[in-house]
Amino acid sequence: MSLGIIGCERSGFPALCALGKEEPEIWDRIVEVFPVPCLGGVDEETILRILLRCDTLLLVGCPPASCRNAWGSTLAEKRVARVSQLLEEAEIPKRVFCVFANPNRLGELKARVVV
Amino acid sequence: MIVGERKPLREILESLSPYREVLVLGCGACVTVCLAGGEKEAREVAALLRLKGFAAEAASVERQCEWEFLVPLREKVPAFQAVLSLACGVGVQTLSEVFPGIPVLPGLNTSFMGAPLAQGVWEERCIGCGECIVHRFGGICPVARCAKNLLNGPCGGSKNGRCEVRPDRDCAWQLIYDRMKALGRLEELFVIQPPKNWGPSRFGAQRKIVREDVRR
Ligand code: SF4
Numbered sequence: 001m002s003l004g005i006i007g008c009e010r011s012g013f014p015a016l017c018a019l020g021k022e023e024p025e026i027w028d029r030i031v032e033v034f035p036v037p038c039l040g041g042v043d044e045e046t047i048l049r050i051l052l053r054c055d056t057l058l059l060v061g062c063p064p065a066s067c068r069n070a071w072g073s074t075l076a077e078k079r080v081a082r083v084s085q086l087l088e089e090a091e092i093p094k095r096v097f098c099v100f101a102n103p104n105r106l107g108e109l110k111a112r113v114v115v
Numbered sequence: 116m117i118v119g120e121r122k123p124l125r126e127i128l129e130s131l132s133p134y135r136e137v138l139v140l141g142c143g144a145c146v147t148v149c150l151a152g153g154e155k156e157a158r159e160v161a162a163l164l165r166l167k168g169f170a171a172e173a174a175s176v177e178r179q180c181e182w183e184f185l186v187p188l189r190e191k192v193p194a195f196q197a198v199l200s201l202a203c204g205v206g207v208q209t210l211s212e213v214f215p216g217i218p219v220l221p222g223l224n225t226s227f228m229g230a231p232l233a234q235g236v237w238e239e240r241c242i243g244c245g246e247c248i249v250h251r252f253g254g255i256c257p258v259a260r261c262a263k264n265l266l267n268g269p270c271g272g273s274k275n276g277r278c279e280v281r282p283d284r285d286c287a288w289q290l291i292y293d294r295m296k297a298l299g300r301l302e303e304l305f306v307i308q309p310p311k312n313w314g315p316s317r318f319g320a321q322r323k324i325v326r327e328d329v330r331r
């Protein structure tokens with residue numbers, strides 16, 4: 001299953017790089033990586049466009065309680081929920097998830113990325 | 116404003132099934148404000164259609180209900196097998212008239228004329244009855260807002276200010292009473308309202324307005 005990743009530059013993307021050092025084989029599955037300033041700026045259409053090129057998309061950002069931009073991760077969760085609903089409604093077998101991580105908190109990301 | 120809702124995707128996909136190249140066309144007016152058929156929603160639906168294997172593109176115009184705004188699409192529209200319009204029913208029909216050779220499919224259900232009450236909440240305010248009498252009721256329309264369209268209300272069934280037909284809705288007559296009381300006009304509600312003239316309403320033939328003073 002191919003994987004796309006949108007990671008915030010503050011936490012998500014550095015977390016992905018840290019995990020990649022620990023488990024280099026993850027790069028074989030990852031077909032798209034987009035570092036963004038904040039997950040809160042990623043809209044539904046962007047998510048759907050990237051899904052065209054992968055089976056699963058992860059939006060990796062700061063844990064909501066310590067989000068650099070306060071609401072970025074919360075907004076991302078809402079949009080991911082909406083996109084998931086749209087995919088289900090259209091019977092499209094693709095998946096999108098929010099994952100909260102930083103270089104010191106890799107557990108959730110690892111569980112989604114490492115097979 | 117006109118308030119609408121996107122049709123279920125299953126219905127949209129079914130209506131688009133004979134086609135592959137589809138233009139999803141948003142409208143920049145009412146349906147943008149009610150977050151159902153603007154440019155953003157057109158881009159989303161087009162992206163979903165691409166995931167379903169369609170060659171779909173998105174575009175949007177200022178107002179789909181006026182042919183002048185459709186003229187810039189003269190070359191674009193014929194390049195597609197069908198157009199999925201996210202405008203209200205007026206926009207869909209104008210589009211079909213301007214491009215008679217291209218199938219135009221509605222992507223929205225046009226719901227009502229209403230107002231936004233809060234983020235994500237819209238409520239009906241007017242049915243376009245053709246002869247407005249809202250001033251007699253303190254500015255609250257019983258035709259559109261009372262479940263029984265009573266001009267001599269209330270019906271007697273409202274409870275705690277809620278309508279007996281839909282308890283999740285305000286009783287229009289409670290609102291009328293409260294407003295007339297605040298305006299010091301309560302006695303006016305004792306005047307029996309004559310039957311409404313439904314002649315100018317939508318129950319006759321299609322309505323049309325011709326203004327000779329502004330015609331060319
Ligand atoms: S009286 Fe008629 S025109 Fe006036 S608000 Fe009610 S429905 Fe609309």
Ligand code: SF4
Nearest residue numbers: 261270278279286287
């Ligand atoms: S409860 Fe109020 S709004 Fe509902 S039908 Fe009776 S008068 Fe109309």
